[in-house]
Amino acid sequence: MKFYVEILGNIPEMAVAEVEALSELGKGKVNGKDYLFVWGEVEDLKFFERLGMAHEYGILLFSSDSPEEIIEFSKSCNWEGVIKGSFAVRKERMANCIYDIQDLDKIIGGTIYSKGFKVNLSSPTTVIRIYCGEKLWLGVRIREFKGKEFENRKADRRPFSRPIALPPRIARAMVNLTRATRELLDPFMGTGGMLIEAGLMGLKVYGLDIREDMVEGAKINLEYYGIKDYVVKVGDATRIKEAFPGKTFEAIATDPPYGSSTTLSMERDMLYKKALESMYEVLEGYLSIAFPEDFDAIDVAESIGFKVIDRFYQRVHSSLARYFYVMKV
Ligand SMILES: C[S@@+](CC[C@H](N)C(=O)[O-])C[C@H]1O[C@@H](n2cnc3c(N)ncnc32)[C@H](O)[C@@H]1O
Structure with missing residues (x-):
């Protein structure tokens, strides 16, 4: 057709x-x-x-x-x-x-x-x-696809709201870029924006955040948008295996902290490298991930074993520009 x-x-x-x-x-x-x-x-x-x-x-x-x-x-x-x-x-x-x-x-x-x-x-x-x-x-x-549908899921419309979330249309595209048909993990889930989009597509969703308030908030948000098939936990994105022992994931889509508005659990580039290593260990298929433009994700990801398939640039405002990457194990 x-x-x-x-x-x-x-x-x-x-x-x-x-x-x-x-x-x-x-x-x-x-x-x-x-x-x-x-x-x-x-x-x-x-x-x-x-x-x-x-x-x-x-x-x-x-x-x-x-x-x-x-x-x-x-x-x-x-x-x-x-x-x-x-x-x-x-x-x-x-x-x-x-x-x-x-x-x-x-x-x-x-x-x-x-x-x-x-x-x-x-x-x-x-x-x-x-x-x-x-x-x-x-x-x-x-x-x-009317703008209104997506507006209703913007960060400030969620019951648990923090100004750290990606616009829903972008989060949704990131999920789609993973080609997931069964399940999706976001190991830096924050308020759960990526998981909301994936859950609404009918995927089983898994999430981690290092902060307990985010995990509680993400649960509130997922429930609010009618998503039932989720597992979200306090956990470290650099130690995914410990949070989900023995589990591998069809797909991962995630937006790690950039260092300004969110807390970092270690030096930024080290956090990105360790998180990529941890994702590589549990991933079966595609990873869709955003990084600030000044992080050299291609070299780091390829040295871990990822194949970088695509990269898209976005200038968000005068002090933030990022790349969205699509990678494969
Ligand atoms: C940019 S936000 C994610 C925003 C998310 N897409 C949303 O819709 O709200 C990054 C999140 O990563 C969390 N974080 C920072 N270091 C982490 C780590 N080592 N493991 C897991 N989560 C971490 C922060 O608490 C924050 O909630």
Whole structure:
């Protein structure tokens, strides 16, 4: 099945990598990208329900280099199989759009209407999408990810709140980059942001934090968001084996302290190195981890045995920039 994802523009390389990871889970792959429009083919679309760094995803129906061809397609397409209930056509002119699409939505909408389908511009049950970039893309939306859903899980909306948590969309993408399908460990869980996202995806979640107040707080947060399948403990990320004797983990996603707003249990770079060693001992698959830009994670991780698959840069504010890494044992 052909799909499209409209990704967010803040860290686009990471958003594409998230789509790639979920495509892999759906037994398929990404075939290309046109600005913020990513497209490919999968056997199973269901993993895209987990997306974090995306505006929407859907089924790709057609692509073309000319508006006329898209109009021709809309005349010949069997819309019976596509439109349920009412419909609306919505167009998106991306920053790299090279076509005149001024009336394209109205023309295609008119074509579909003339075939007997009901238009509802304010709340249609089916949304037909036109994206304009270097090419023209026509699709049908399956799911829109509204900002509001994620807003409700932001650090300051959690019952136990500390200003140390990653934005939920980023935490979710980090979980997805691990390709986890069963379980996830966050050994520096803090208020539990990563575990909330993973738990909402149906993964069993495990967490450690060196501070008892964080562990109690993370429990409150997990319960608040309806997550039941969790094990969280006071423990040291540099000694994971001691906290979970005999256990290995399918995936790890984590955001260690950067040293300014959170307490460090030892010198920062030593903590990172020892934590990476400890994660390597218990990990079966992928690690997704954030580090401040001035830490040389590639050399340290590779000397432990990790393969560094990807790295994405984010400047958070004038005094903080970080990299998100994806590594594999
Ligand atoms: C940046 S915060 C994690 C934020 C988290 N993603 C959230 O949603 O709140 C880092 C956490 O690591 C914890 N920590 C520091 N040293 C640790 C260690 N050696 N083992 C486990 N946790 C540690 C801190 O107490 C802090 O809660």
